[in-house]
Amino acid sequence: MTDxxxxxxxxxxxxxWLWFRAETSGGELPLGDGKTVGFTIDDLIxxxxxxxxxxxxxxxxxxxxxxxxxxxxxxxxRRLRKARLILAVEDRVYSATVDGPTLSxxxxxxxxxxxxLELAERSEERAQAFLELExxxxxxxxxFLELRLDRSFQGxxxxxxxxxxxxxxxx
Amino acid sequence: MFRRSGSFVSFFVSGQMPTxxxxxxxxxxxxxxxxxxxxxxxxxxxxxxVTPKDPTGETFDADALELGDTIWMRFRTDRxxxxxxxxxxxxxxxxxxxxxxxxxxERKDLKEDLMQQLLPRILPSVALIxxxxxxxxxxxxxxxxxxxxxxxxxxxxFDSFGVELTQADGYERAARSGLDGDLLKRLGEVSPxxxxxxxxxxxxxxDPVRDSFEEPTPEPIAEPHDVAxxxxxxxxxxxxPESEVSA
Numbered sequence: 001m002t003d004x005x006x007x008x009x010x011x012x013x014x015x016x017w018l019w020f021r022a023e024t025s026g027g028e029l030p031l032g033d034g035k036t037v038g039f040t041i042d043d044l045i046x047x048x049x050x051x052x053x054x055x056x057x058x059x060x061x062x063x064x065x066x067x068x069x070x071x072x073x074x075x076x077x078r079r080l081r082k083a084r085l086i087l088a089v090e091d092r093v094y095s096a097t098v099d100g101p102t103l104s105x106x107x108x109x110x111x112x113x114x115x116x117l118e119l120a121e122r123s124e125e126r127a128q129a130f131l132e133l134e135x136x137x138x139x140x141x142x143x144f145l146e147l148r149l150d151r152s153f154q155g156x157x158x159x160x161x162x163x164x165x166x167x168x169x170x171x
Numbered sequence: 172m173f174r175r176s177g178s179f180v181s182f183f184v185s186g187q188m189p190t191x192x193x194x195x196x197x198x199x200x201x202x203x204x205x206x207x208x209x210x211x212x213x214x215x216x217x218x219x220x221v222t223p224k225d226p227t228g229e230t231f232d233a234d235a236l237e238l239g240d241t242i243w244m245r246f247r248t249d250r251x252x253x254x255x256x257x258x259x260x261x262x263x264x265x266x267x268x269x270x271x272x273x274x275x276x277e278r279k280d281l282k283e284d285l286m287q288q289l290l291p292r293i294l295p296s297v298a299l300i301x302x303x304x305x306x307x308x309x310x311x312x313x314x315x316x317x318x319x320x321x322x323x324x325x326x327x328x329f330d331s332f333g334v335e336l337t338q339a340d341g342y343e344r345a346a347r348s349g350l351d352g353d354l355l356k357r358l359g360e361v362s363p364x365x366x367x368x369x370x371x372x373x374x375x376x377x378d379p380v381r382d383s384f385e386e387p388t389p390e391p392i393a394e395p396h397d398v399a400x401x402x403x404x405x406x407x408x409x410x411x412p413e414s415e416v417s418a
Contacts, residue, residue: 007340007341007342007345007358007361008340008341008342009363010341010345010361011340011341013363013364014341077365077366078366079363079366100341101340101341102180102338102341103339103340103341103344104178104179104180104181104316104340105178105179105180106178106316108176108178108179109175109176110176113175119172122173123172123173123238123243124173124238124239124241126172126173126174126175127173127238127239127241127243127303128238128239130179130303130312131241131303131305131312134179134181134312138344138348141341141344141345141348142348142349142350145345145348145350145354145358146350148361149350149354149357149358149361150354158364161366162366165366
């Protein structure tokens with residue numbers, strides 16, 4: 001098995017952690033450059049099967065994270081395979097569906113164009129916006145990894161997340 | 172103008188790309204430029220570089236590639252295929268005239284005739300795929316996530332510049348994110364957290380199971396022992412089932 005194939009779960013755990021943080025920590029994290037990113041899970045979540053016999057299930061539209069199906073899946077220990085995220089930095093708002101195992105982005109929507117820009121400048125701004133979106137997710141992923149790979153994870157962040165997942169059915 | 176929505180996947184570049192805007196860079200694009208197949212009389216796929224300003228692949232203007240510090244690359248894939256519905260129509264007509272089903276050889280001959288007649292008149296399907304190359308980060312963002320698109324791009328980059336692309340998935344991003352030595356070491360050892368209910372105690376609570384980065388048991392103060400015993404202990408340790416930790 002390749003490293004990529006064997007570590008796909010890390011991206012899934014990352015998305016599940018984002019959900020946990022969005023609900024328990026106000027959905028804001030520092031980006032390290034004095035800016036803060038606000039984030040939330042939007043209208044699509046897809047759960048990874050716990051094992052090969054289980055089905056992959058998706059919950060779409062409305063508020064999928066609040067649905068009974070989603071809460072039951074969390075409670076049974078399922079990770080997010082895919083999630084649609086909304087990310088906001090200053091006045092720029094991005095939305096994208098992120099695939100956990102590959103950390104690829106689909107259905108990306110960028111912030112509105114600045115109407116004062118010329119066409120060439122607008123192209124450059126859009127390209128930079130795609131790269132900024134990726135870099136925001138990279139920073140969040142790095143913050144997740146620092147917690148996840150730390151020896152204190154099980155008794156700290158991991159335990160808090162476990163309690164959140166356990167309490168899901170009561171939400 | 173550059174797109175405002177879409178899907179993308181990123182790659183890390185291994186190997187030395189020529190400096191963007193250099194003669195060498197533009198020449199590599201030009202040597203692997205898109206070649207037109209609109210007049211071809213066989214089923215074909217053509218993949219090659221074009222620029223955002225010239226979708227024909229005839230010209231490679233350095234200015235057309237520049238987006239600030241980023242290089243806007245674009246490749247084009249044309250695919251020419253005989254529509255199955257046309258083959259079925261002509262086959263049905265031939266079988267009606269003959270008053271019997273066509274043999275396998277006759278069907279093959281019929282298809283070849285149709286290709287000769289129809290393919291020069293059929294326009295290929297066209298796909299234009301963008302990529303953003305970040306020379307300083309040695310990364311490239313590809314605006315297409317299908318396996319066929321990723322494979323075509325990898326091949327084109329290798330053929331043009333001799334570089335290998337590694338997809339920036341969770342592991343590769345982690346490995347290149349500048350984690351300190353201990354965390355990086357644990358990245359190679361980490362296994363999934365099992366957020367499973369505790370079936371033994373019946374508690375209604377998912378507990379993260381201890382995994383590979385559990386604090387190691389301190390080694391006992393050494394008494395004389397041989398190496399074989401050490402190896403045996405290490406081996407047994409690696410097979411020990413994961414145990415659960417109370418939340």
